[in-house]
Amino acid sequence: xxxxxxxxxxxxxxxxxxxxxxxxxxxxxxxxxxxxxxxxxxxxxxxxxxxxxxxxxxxxxxxxxxxxxxxxxxxxxxxxxxxxxxxxxxxxxxxxxxxxxxxxxxxxxxxxxxxxxxxxxxxxxxxxxxxxxxx
Numbered sequence: 001x002x003x004x005x006x007x008x009x010x011x012x013x014x015x016x017x018x019x020x021x022x023x024x025x026x027x028x029x030x031x032x033x034x035x036x037x038x039x040x041x042x043x044x045x046x047x048x049x050x051x052x053x054x055x056x057x058x059x060x061x062x063x064x065x066x067x068x069x070x071x072x073x074x075x076x077x078x079x080x081x082x083x084x085x086x087x088x089x090x091x092x093x094x095x096x097x098x099x100x101x102x103x104x105x106x107x108x109x110x111x112x113x114x115x116x117x118x119x120x121x122x123x124x125x126x127x128x129x130x131x132x133x134x135x
Contacts, residue, residue, distance in 0.1 A: 008064040010047075018053045021069050022092040023115055024061060032059055034092035037110040044131040045088045045113055048124075062126045069122045079121035086124060088113040088131070094124065 015031035018024060023045035025035035035045035047061035050069055069078075078086070081096050087106075089095040094115055095102035106112060113131035116124045 009060055009062050011058045011060055014053050014055055014057055014059050016055050018049045018051075018059060018092075020052065021048060021050045021094055023047070023088045023094055023113075024049050024059070024092075032061065035088055036092055037088045037090050037113070038107060042092075043088070043111040043113070045115060045128060047128055048094060048115060048126050063128050064126055066119055066123060066125050069124065077121055078118040078124065081118040082120060084118050085114050086116050086118060088115055 012030075012032045015027055015029065015033050018032065018034055023035040024032045024047055025042050025044065026046050027033050032049070033042060036042040047063040048067065049059045049061055050067050051060060053059040078096070084096050086094045086096055088111065089102060090106070090110065093102070096118070111131045114127075114129040116126040116128070119125050
């Protein structure tokens with residue numbers, strides 16, 4: 001099953017491999033890299049990529065609207081989190097505040113950035129918000 005989309009989307013070149021559903025940031029050279037809540041230079045997230053994309057390839061970046069996340073081995077599942085917000089994780093994942101996907105949680109000094117809400121078990125409504133520091 002592929003993503004469905006009805007919102008804002010653009011494409012940019014990647015500077016590294018982006019796997020599965022991942023938040024992405026803009027590098028100083030204008031290419032995409034995996035965003036990370038606790039790493040300077042990898043924040044803020046500018047959107048979400050829902051495809052597996054190799055380095056040097058154009059990637060579709062979603063910033064607003066519904067997306068369908070393929071439910072395959074290694075991909076995310078948001079079953080049981082209907083209506084809950086999702087955030088930029090420490091390694092680029094799109095995570096809920098609790099649960100196995102975000103087992104490490106957030107640490108002091110992490111950039112806390114909401115990326116959308118859970119639409120259903122394998123779908124999100126993306127809405128990239130401005131980040132702030134967690135305390």
